[in-house]
Amino acid sequence: MNAPPPPTDQQPEQRAIAGAALRLVSMAAISAMLALVKLAQTRGVSIFESVFYRQLFAVPAILLLLARSGRWESLRTARPLGHGVRMLLGIAAMSLNFWTMTLLPLAEATTIFFAVPILTTVLAALVLKEPTGRHRWSAVVVGFIGVLIVVQPGGGALPVLGVAAGVFGALMTAAVTIQIRQLGRTEPTLTIVFWFSLTSLLPLGIAMLFIGTVHDPLTWAIIAGIGLLGAIGQLCLTGALRMAPVAIVLPMDYTGLIWSALYGYWLFAEIPATATWFGAPLIIASGIYIVWREHRLARRAAAIRPPVR
Template sequence: MTAAAAPSATAPQNYLGGIALRLTAMLSLSLMFVVVKLIDASGVHILESLFWRQALVIPIVFAWAVTHGGMASLGTQRIGAHARRAAMGLVGMACNFGGMIFLPMAEATSINLSVPIFAVLFAALLLREPTGLQRWSAVIVGFLGVLIVLDPGAGFAAGFGGHHGLGMLIALAGAIMTALITIAVRDLGRTENATTIVFWFSLLSMLPLGIALPFVITPHDSYQWLLLGALGLSGAVVQLSLTGALRLAPVAVVIPMDYSALLWSIACGWFFFGTFPAEATWIGAPLIVASGLFIAWREHRLHIERQKDITA
């Protein structure tokens, strides 16, 4: 396969487009995690879930590539970077699946919302992305909202200990890996398009998952196959949206949009599983949403000002 023509080292930026894609990814991610919990409840092993999640993404992304740029768009000259991203992606995805299986949706999502703290730090250190005081402040305010939602006074005594302890550790590991993945995807996005990144992640991850599959696969009924199909479809939407967002806008801009996942997880937890968050959620959630909206508004204004300076 010949390599596609690489985008310029500085990919075109569209902050509002990146924010919109990240918000789409968060809704799709919440729905995907509903499917993950339903699949686990039906008796399908997590490794098999990961296999079918990746296997079903490949034809979807391939069809998208063929109709939007042709086969050449899947070419790459950075196979090593894709392999590293695939390895991190598999570990992160397994941890995120495991955390969601062990914990209620709102709690697992709240832990995952520590990603911005790690991602902004990694972006500043590894990518040298400028992160001003206002953006740092907004991220911290959002994280304070997450702490309020978690209600540490009761959470550490109950939710963070006992049989939830393993789930908490797995979810935290998933948050850290997600932050590192964010940096890796942002770096790949300098030369690769979203479709290429998702395609190679899915394809390369099939090797270890394919080796593990014979040891965990079991016969499935139509309901389980329907769930596995939904997992693959939602996974494709999530991957394309996440990757596209990081290509269009800096890490510190799009990551705070992840706070919206808490609202979706609360709604999905109540609708699908009958779980309802504590009263503290109604105090913390507005802080989380406000921080994301403030960053979106501020970055939009700054982007307009930069364009004015360029054309002046």
């Protein structure tokens, strides 16, 4: 039996490139999924129906990952209550985010979602009591200025209901991030994703008994696209984080603005407002800086941590 080849300096770099590429694919898939959510809504598909089918298709994708890894034992959990809280927050966040897509132009809705790292930093400081220095608080301020430029409060450029749904959706997504951090102290990522997808089908399935409707074949094809693209995005997101650090893959998320602008123009004749192109760079720069700062501090802490003997 031949010994495995020794690791080379190129292997980490190749994995980082592959991880970034997977994240790019996931952003293209997720942006297309959100565009289809908006398109499905114009054909009579409710938001909760879209959320249900998005989750329904996620379960086979996760089972595929488990089958390939053989880590079925990772599904055991000692924190059912924590997973229940994550499920409720996740359904609320996804429903608000889907709703925002139906109320706002795709590019503007996507730009508001970019505030999630900013809001996560604020919640981490308030809820988890994480130390947050002047660097990250400065990035938070810059990011909020970008959000204000995009939404133009009082200017009437965007509908108030859509802006409110987007901001609350981003806030709930940030709350999900905080809950995942807490669960992640004892639970593997795949365990968290699996139990969220599975448990969310219970309340969504009950709701479908009352709101589920019959659709024409084209609408069913759009719904299938939502589920399939959501599953692809989920698989690529998980794979990207397994191959490369967060600081490398997360900046790829901002390509979602390009996809949203393209889908918005192609499907709905939407042209992003000038304010969006001025505010988005501030939000994006703020989010990237926050992630880079956390990554740098984590590496510094790991470097000074004494080795385990």
